[in-house]
Amino acid sequence: GAGVSQSPRYKVAKRGQDVALRCDPISGHVSLFWYQQALGQGPEFLTYFQNEAQLDKSGLPSDRFFAERPEGSVSTLKIQRTQQEDSAVYLCASSRIPGTGGTEAFFGQGTRLTVV
Amino acid sequence: GIQVEQSPPDLILQEGANSTLRCNFSDSVNNLQWFHQNPWGQLINLFYIPSGTKQNGRLSATTVATERYSLLYISSSQTTDSGVYFCAVASKETSGSRLTFGEGTQLTVNP
Numbered sequence: 001g002a003g004v005s006q007s008p009r010y011k012v013a014k015r016g017q018d019v020a021l022r023c024d025p026i027s028g029h030v031s032l033f034w035y036q037q038a039l040g041q042g043p044e045f046l047t048y049f050q051n052e053a054q055l056d057k058s059g060l061p062s063d064r065f066f067a068e069r070p071e072g073s074v075s076t077l078k079i080q081r082t083q084q085e086d087s088a089v090y091l092c093a094s095s096r097i098p099g100t101g102g103t104e105a106f107f108g109q110g111t112r113l114t115v116v
Numbered sequence: 117g118i119q120v121e122q123s124p125p126d127l128i129l130q131e132g133a134n135s136t137l138r139c140n141f142s143d144s145v146n147n148l149q150w151f152h153q154n155p156w157g158q159l160i161n162l163f164y165i166p167s168g169t170k171q172n173g174r175l176s177a178t179t180v181a182t183e184r185y186s187l188l189y190i191s192s193s194q195t196t197d198s199g200v201y202f203c204a205v206a207s208k209e210t211s212g213s214r215l216t217f218g219e220g221t222q223l224t225v226n227p
Binding site: 033037041042043044045048055056059089091093099100101102103104105106107109110112 | 204
């Protein structure tokens with residue numbers, strides 16, 4: 001597609017529910033990243049995929065967070081047993097070549113998750 | 117990890133004024149990007165500028181990699197320029213997988 005697409009745009013979950021957030025990167029982009037943005041702060045790294053391989057998941061805040069990219073294209077970020085502190089905007093980004101050095105990353109519109 | 121500091125944190129301008137936003141970083145970088153986050157939360161790419169100078173209309177940016185800072189210039193500001201401006205970098209030593217963002221500059225342009 002022309003840009004990075006995320007769905008849903010907004011999600012309200014009751015505490016304890018599981019949620020799944022989808023990211024459709026720019027066609028042909030090798031790298032895919034997930035970031036979490038709390039209100040009033042800059043985005044913070046969660047995890048990185050190179051094609052289907054998850055090469056870095058050091059930013060995932062707990063084992064309730066899980067991400068996959070099984071065919072090296074669309075990615076899903078899953079949060080199990082959501083808690084109020086999970087409320088944030090979740091941003092997906094993609095770039096043409098592996099990693100972040102020497103290449104521009106493009107971001108989707110984000111999914112705003114509110115846990116009530 | 118690499119540290120990114122943006123200044124000022126808040127900036128209020130009258131339409132037509134010029135402004136300079138600054139980004140300092142603590143390590144050598146092989147990626148530096150400036151973004152504008154609009155009121156709907158979308159991060160809009162402004163510049164990919166790990167070094168050198170670029171211009172795009174009323175906006176320009178300069179990165180002095182050896183001194184570890186970047187500047188974003190906005191000339192003849194318009195109300196539509198309002199929003200948060202983020203600088204994000206990838207460390208040359210440890211980049212691999214992530215951009216590190218600053219806290220942003222909140223720009224308000226009044227008519």
